[in-house]
Amino acid sequence: MARLGIGLIGAGRIGMLHAQIIDQHPRCTLALVQDVDARLAGALALRHDARAVSSVDDILGDPAVAAVVIASSTDTHADLIAACVAAGKPVLCEKPIDLSLARVQQCHELIRERTAHVQIGFNRRFDDHFVALRKAIRDGEVGRVESVHVITRVPSPPPYRYVRDSGGLFRDMTIHDFDLLRFLLDAEPASVFAQGAALIDPGLAAEGDIDSAMVQLAFADGSAAHITNARRCAYGLDHRVEVFGSEGKLSLQNGLGAPLQRSDRIGTARLPLHHDSPILGYLRSFVNQWDAFVGSLETGRVAGASFEDGWHALALAQAACDSLVARSAIDPAPLRAQDPLAQLAASR
């Protein structure tokens, strides 16, 4: 069977990871690579026996390209999604869709009548441990969920130039946790209260950004969730989720299997965590995500996070930004009120 030709836009940190995964997939071949930095595109294409091209139109106009991965900087995503869908190319686009809800809505207007589907790269939905946790919650293993705690602390901040353009901690990093909560609980938070500061790099404060945060979310049924984030963690990637309910508790550490333990004459202790980068720590989920995307090319149905999921997660991130400024809880519903699907659901 002929392999599916894939076009990749963006040859930076995450683009390189996607290229490697595409290259190793039995049903795909990395055909074309484009980046505004031609040097990066050329080097990545060479590494994977692909062809570097100078414009996105070269990818969109090539009938041998069955689908496109968008891994360029966040502020390019909305326009590129619209262009890919208009060209009939299914898309896997990195999170977030954009930094502005208005632009997300505009993009939605442009793509909603089209058939090519869009998947947003919330890779944690494809982490085996989170999938198992979701199933256990749905199977009632903790009974009625009353509270959820999510901790995501990453070993070190991304490069400063990246952070500056990332849209801030809530839109760039916490957005994964917002999506994870929506994925695990199948529920929309009714209020968001955020606190945070630039504790690790005080210079970020001048840019209006923070690197340490706590976010409290409340749901309509009275249950609550709490997210803790830090962009630096001396002992490595620290990712934990605890779901507490009427019948007990489910907990995951790092989503990477059982926590390491050491037993000696003194007793049992946990070993320091590996200094995995968050991306490598979730490598398997990126591979699963790609596999699901390839499957969706056959079914035509989005696997994982849809465009609307990306929209909802961004609305929660925006609510957290607004809450930080207002120093009070924000109802995220009006922020996603323009979502046609939400309006449809509300009218039923």
Ligand SMILES: NC(=O)c1ccc[n+]([C@@H]2O[C@H](COP(=O)([O-])OP(=O)(O)OC[C@H]3O[C@@H](n4cnc5c(N)ncnc54)[C@H](O)[C@@H]3O)[C@@H](O)[C@H]2O)c1
């Ligand atoms: N899912 C995840 O866990 C995860 C992890 C890291 C990054 N990301 C997302 O991936 C995206 C890229 O992040 P990164 O860390 O790879 O950043 P990066 O800065 O390393 O790479 C971005 C690349 O995009 C290129 N680029 C910029 N504008 C372009 C355009 N108009 N056309 C083509 N290429 C263009 C840049 O030259 C650069 O090479 C961001 O949106 C980020 O939020 C997701």
